[in-house]
Amino acid sequence: DTLIRFDGVTKSYGSGSAQFQALKGVDFEVAEGEFVSLMGPSGSGKSTVMNILGCLDVLTSGEYFFRGVPVSQLDRNQRALLRRNHIGFVFQGFNLLARTSAMENVELPLVYRGLGRRERNRLSMAALAKVGLEKWAHHHPSELSGGQQQRVAIARALVTTPSILLADEPTGNLDSERSEEIMQLMSQLNREQNLTILMVTHEPEMAEYSQRIIHFVDGLVDPARSRQTGSAGAQY
Ligand code: ADP
Ligand code: ADP
Numbered sequence: 001d002t003l004i005r006f007d008g009v010t011k012s013y014g015s016g017s018a019q020f021q022a023l024k025g026v027d028f029e030v031a032e033g034e035f036v037s038l039m040g041p042s043g044s045g046k047s048t049v050m051n052i053l054g055c056l057d058v059l060t061s062g063e064y065f066f067r068g069v070p071v072s073q074l075d076r077n078q079r080a081l082l083r084r085n086h087i088g089f090v091f092q093g094f095n096l097l098a099r100t101s102a103m104e105n106v107e108l109p110l111v112y113r114g115l116g117r118r119e120r121n122r123l124s125m126a127a128l129a130k131v132g133l134e135k136w137a138h139h140h141p142s143e144l145s146g147g148q149q150q151r152v153a154i155a156r157a158l159v160t161t162p163s164i165l166l167a168d169e170p171t172g173n174l175d176s177e178r179s180e181e182i183m184q185l186m187s188q189l190n191r192e193q194n195l196t197i198l199m200v201t202h203e204p205e206m207a208e209y210s211q212r213i214i215h216f217v218d219g220l221v222d223p224a225r226s227r228q229t230g231s232a233g234a235q236y
Contacts, residue, residue, distance in 0.1 A: 040216030088157030
């Protein structure tokens with residue numbers, strides 16, 4: 001089933017003579033359970049696409065369908081709900097709170113949802129177990145390696161059981177060995193939990209862990225450079 005559809009999406013920043021069109025009519029679909037990489041040169045529109053996907057920003061024209069729902073028709077509150085209930089984010093810089101433990105970082109989205117302490121502890125430990133870090137639950141980020149910190153960030157993104165994980169250069173701050181570990185984890189979460197993942201990456205080796213590459217050039221999808229990867233079909 002189609003989870004996401006971009007239909008002629010444009011995005012303009014600024015106004016008047018300062019106006020700049022970052023997306024010029026982007027079309028693509030992502031099926032439930034897919035693991036897709038967004039690639040392309042700096043400035044080609046990948047972050048803009050991720051921001052629209054995550055309901056952090058709104059498109060200028062065209063439509064973004066989430067499970068068939070036209071997202072641009074939703075009001076601010078409905079978009080915030082979509083983001084909260086369906087979308088998990090992981091960033092290049094981990095974005096962990098330094099002065100709290102791994103578990104408290106993972107719990108944070110549940111605090112915002114008003115869950116009680118017991119339920120928060122149970123869910124955050126389960127999320128840490130999924131990324132292999134239950135033994136590190138009470139350590140602070142500074143006591144963890146970069147790869148472990150990114151795994152905490154992934155646990156935090158998954159603790160609310162989102163429909164899709166949006167990862168913006170998740171291995172951008174990691175050495176190649178740690179990067180491979182993170183990609184193996186993401187690939188495993190994709191296969192075993194049927195988690196849909198969209199990942200921005202500049203690294204072709206990392207994109208090979210996904211099943212498909214959507215290649216952006218100058219605010220458009222370049223069909224000639226978009227392709228299935230070697231991983232596609234490997235699990236079937
Ligand atoms: P990428 O992620 O592929 O590097 P971006 O989506 O960040 O590309 O940017 C696409 C283009 O839009 C770039 O030229 C960038 O400078 C511009 N842009 C992105 N965000 C803004 C913004 N908030 N205001 C103005 N221009 C922006
Ligand atoms: P990256 O391409 O690595 O994601 P950037 O440095 O291009 O990061 O952009 C970082 C943030 O700044 C993004 O949220 C982007 O939308 C915003 N941005 C990028 N270009 C501009 C711009 N020309 N004016 C305002 N904001 C911008």
